[in-house]
Amino acid sequence: GAVVSQHPSWVICKSGTSVKIECRSLDFQATTMFWYRQFPKQSLMLMATSNEGSKATYEQGVEKDKFLINHASLTLSTLTVTSAHPEDSSFYICSARGFRTGNHSNQPQHFGDGTRLSIL
Amino acid sequence: GENVEQHPSTLSVQEGDSAVIKCTYSDSASNYFPWYKQELGKRPQLIIDIRSNVGEKKDQRIAVTLNKTAKHFSLHITETQPEDSAVYFCASGWGYSTLTFGKGTMLLVSP
Numbered sequence: 001g002a003v004v005s006q007h008p009s010w011v012i013c014k015s016g017t018s019v020k021i022e023c024r025s026l027d028f029q030a031t032t033m034f035w036y037r038q039f040p041k042q043s044l045m046l047m048a049t050s051n052e053g054s055k056a057t058y059e060q061g062v063e064k065d066k067f068l069i070n071h072a073s074l075t076l077s078t079l080t081v082t083s084a085h086p087e088d089s090s091f092y093i094c095s096a097r098g099f100r101t102g103n104h105s106n107q108p109q110h111f112g113d114g115t116r117l118s119i120l
Numbered sequence: 121g122e123n124v125e126q127h128p129s130t131l132s133v134q135e136g137d138s139a140v141i142k143c144t145y146s147d148s149a150s151n152y153f154p155w156y157k158q159e160l161g162k163r164p165q166l167i168i169d170i171r172s173n174v175g176e177k178k179d180q181r182i183a184v185t186l187n188k189t190a191k192h193f194s195l196h197i198t199e200t201q202p203e204d205s206a207v208y209f210c211a212s213g214w215g216y217s218t219l220t221f222g223k224g225t226m227l228l229v230s231p
Contacts, residue, residue, distance in 0.1 A: 032217065043209060043223045044164065093163065097216045108154060108216045111163040 003027050004096050006112025014120055015086060021079045021115045023094030028107050030096035033077035035069060038091045038114070050077055074098065084119045091116050122147040124212050126222025134230055139200050141225045143210035144192040150212040153186060153193045154219070159206045167208075168195070200229045 003026040011019050023033055032051050036044040048064075050056040050071035058064045066088075071077040077096070081088055093114040098107055123146040133139050145153075154169035170177045170184045170193065177184050181200075186193040197204055207226050211219040 034218070041226075044221045046218070046220075049218055106216060108152075108166060108169060109219060110166065111156075113163045114161075116161075 004030075004094065004110045004112040006094050006115060008115060009113055010116040010118070012118045012120065013084065016083055017119075019081045019084055019117060021081075021092055021094070021117075023077045023079070023096065023112050025075050025096045025098065025110075028096075028100040029074040029098045030077070031074065031098040032096070033071055034095045034097075034109065035067070035077075035079050036093045036095065038093060040091075044093065047079075081117065084117070086119045089117055089119045122150060122212055122220040124210060124220045124222045126210050126225060128225060129223065130226045130228070132228045132230065133200050135200060135202060137200055139195075139197045139204070139227055139229075141195045141208055141210070141227070142192060143194070143212075143222050144190075145212040145220075146191065147212070148188075148191065150214055152213050152215060152219075153184070154211050154213075155182075155184060155195050156209045156211065156221075157206045158209065158224075164209060197227075200227075202229050202231050205229045 005024045007022050035047045038044050047062045048056045048058045050069050052074050056069035068080040091114050095109040095111045097109045126143045151172035156164035157167045158164040168184050170186050181198050183196045207224045209224045210222040213219040
């Protein structure tokens with residue numbers, strides 16, 4: 001199946017630090033990428049949706065100045081948690097959908113491995 | 121917006137038994153219903169999906185049924201194995217675009 005790579009897999013940093021998480025689609029063109037947050041034993045909470053070359057659309061209650069999303073190419077989206085605080089500690093997962101390179105087959109959402117963020 | 125309800129929240133079965141997880145959705149425009157399996161600390165993996173133009177889809181031991189009139193869909197796992205233990209999420213959406221996820225079902229398969 002389609003492969004989505006997410007880095008880093010875990011981050012531990014001090015309060016006030018900004019953290020950048022990368023999400024890459026390795027074998028298909030990701031026209032849309034999604035960023036989710038998942039608390040322990042809970043479901044996936046959509047934070048924002050980004051279409052390549054456009055500004056991200058944020059879900060209600062998600063601060064766009066806090067969670068900066070860039071989707072400048074068909075294979076890469078980044079989420080930057082600015083001035084992170086302990087309450088930002090969570091599991092962040094990206095997913096991507098788009099078209100497979102070559103045969104242009106439509107791809108459903110495939111998830112990255114997630115990033116566990118711990119803010120001290 | 122779309123609302124997806126998933127039941128049960130936990131399900132314990134013996135190895136070899138069948139497991140059924142049910143979801144309902146609210147938006148009649150939804151036409152795509154995937155199921156994801158998430159093992160602890162890992163990514164959700166797409167295990168099966170169904171579109172609104174079919175009522176049932178099967179892939180080896182797993183199957184999904186859809187009732188558009190009642191707005192519900194179910195995941196069926198037969199001959200369960202311990203490695204089936206995980207959290208399963210249903211989701212609903214239009215096309216492959218934004219998905220609304222259920223709260224998840226923790227499936228425990230005892231040997």
